[in-house]
Amino acid sequence: QQQVKQSPQSLIVQKGGISIINCAYENTAFDYFPWYQQFPGKGPALLIAIRPDVSEKKEGRFTISFNKSAKQFSLHIMDSQPGDSATYFCAASMVGNYGQNFVFGPGTRLSVLP
């Protein structure tokens, strides 16, 4: 129940295309869903996040779509650029007995071809 599933494992997109990464969770207690972006040799950094009371959140070229009933959420990168090439992790979070808990997906390696 604490697992977050993520697909695809890797993704290759042409410059200007749309990149889509999907995630699914089981535990309905999760109430915060961030996406982290990691460049080689760096640590993951928060990209965008959403709460389940909204179905979509957009920040620039990055959009999260959230389907509460299906317990799924996805990241859409519009007009993908070579600089977007990185590993993307979806995550789910809730406040448990010991504070805020984060569960991460296995990551998607995105390559945007010039």
Next chain:
Amino acid sequence: EAGVTQFPSHSVIEKGQTVTLRCDPISGHDNLYWYRRVMGKEIKFLLHFVKESKQDESGMPNNRFLAERTGGTYSTLKVQPAELEDSGVYFCASSRWGGNTGELFFGEGSRLTVL
């Protein structure tokens, strides 16, 4: 403001040896987390400190792993004795205390290779 710093960035040791990883969180961040990522797998939770107290260590694999956080500042993660399956990237992350909106700030990770 300095970010989360981790040391060493890469460590190569032989099975049975000891390694100590260090993490300096962002100043003022009460929450400190340790995670591990084995190649291609998820970023897996190891443990969580609030200040100097271990809030949750349910993710620690076994008693070969020992984490401390001195005075609520920096933290160390010791693996003794190291086994082959301990190889991976160990991430430290910190956040401010409070609610369910805390952004995690990650360090660059310490890559551990056990031969």
